[in-house]
Amino acid sequence: MGNASLVLFAAAAALLSCLWVGPAVVQAEDPYLFFEWHVTYGTISPLGVPQQGILINGQFPGPKINCTSNNNIVVNVFNEIDEPFLLTWYGIQQRKNSWQDGTPGTMCPIMPGTNYTYQFQVKDQIGSYYYFPTTNLQRASGGFGGLQILSRDLIPVPFDPPADDYNVLVGDWYTKGHKSLKKLLDSGRSLGRPDGIQINGKSGKVGGNDEPLYTMEAGKTYRYRVCNVGLKTSLNFRIQGHSLKLVEMEGSHTVQNIYDSLDLHVGQCFSVLVTADQAPQDYYMVVSSRFSKKPLTAVGIIRYANGNGPASPQLPPPPPETAGGSIAWSINQFRSFRWNLTASAARPNPQGSYHYGQINITRTIQLVNTRARVDGKLRYAVNGVSYVDPATATPLKLAEYFGVPDKVFTYDIMKDVPDSSNSNVIVAPNVINGTFRNFVEIIFENPEKTIQTWQLDGYSFFAVAIETGKWSPEKRKNYNLVDAVSRHNIQVYPGSWAAIMTTLDNAGMWNLRSEMSENAYLGQQLYISVLSPARSLRDEYNIPDNTQLCGIVKDLPKPAPYTI
Incomplete structure (x- = not known):
């Protein structure tokens, strides 16, 4: 975007920053950030093999959004590829605004040759996030990028300002591209094993002539924001010769423990501080697969300014990969993560006195994931x-808002507790009713031999427990009810369960899904409808004026807007 455009946008932001609220009274809004993105195809080579990728403004990964808590984000997306397109803002708790969530259950897609402007506020949030496409398995070809939210100046951060702030987007990668992978799934087959691992769109090799990813000056400390944007593979992150101080995880400041390496499951993000306290030379950043039969590894160079000497070919070893031992190691690391209750930050209660462990549970939802064959094709299911x-190509949220949900889906076809005596699988839109402001417990139980991760849009939840075996009510005695990290993604190991707690206080239609892309595409997801009985602007925004309409609601008159 040129300087002239920035000036015009700044002028527009200045006009938007004032609201007329009465005679001679002006109230300032939070700042606006404006972006114009063009989505195109282009040639990329994450694993050294040229293939068609999805670019944003010619970039892979896409442009980074750097903003501050409470900023208003406006992104005008032009779809210049040959398929419908949507972006979701992963982990951003869009308060009262599932209209902009960017999932097929909430929005009509941006059709080829058209554009759509997202507008949302990063209200009361800080931390490390990213965005990615949600249609047609396009995430496998790119279209993703980093999104970081800084604390406002008046809010102290529990560590000194770093010398620089680096985004690291890592993930497994296939050389086939999303269209070929989608055909595999549509035919009833699995994606199979990935071909490699990419780090910021590249996959370096030990002893190669790669340019450095980042540069550090001796004696200074740097912040690395690392996100797993892959399709199915858990990863381990480490930096040769350097310790990692964990300071933030998915929007929450953490107790600042020191680690040699950190497991990073699909969809998860964390921030670590790294001090340049070694001899001035090159070092390898190492990303390797976890819980997979065929180990994969990628490296990237971190260079000391004015350093001399290549990185040592002796890479730091990965965590244990023995049967059972790898899971035990990873679970113990999960249990070491603690919410920093003394840090000031944008969160449910700034004093850290939000005693979630003392709130009565009003509903328990036990979700068991399974795989099955339906009409000879692979499907994944929940309960x-x-x-x-929907066959009507109507987003669930729009059908509900326009008062025609019965023509698109049926509420509550899934039970809160699975029926172990019934192995039949129903293929249908899956929407459950969530009572506004109820405090719920959700149990994820994984009887499969592969790891899972789960994401809940629109919310952060307290990740209170992960254990092997099956869940039962008496397991609650093992929950962390004091300082579990408030986050939006949780892993579930093979033959294990995980428990989360949250208050359904964000009205809207919110996607709860497996972050394993194959599983979600083939059915392992659902939506939670959280309606405010008051139908008030205090609880949910009105449908945006620029909302695209499709399916059976395309020509229907809009309902009366909510009022204060």
């Missing part, structure tokens, strides 16, 4: 229901 988008 016997395998999700599929």
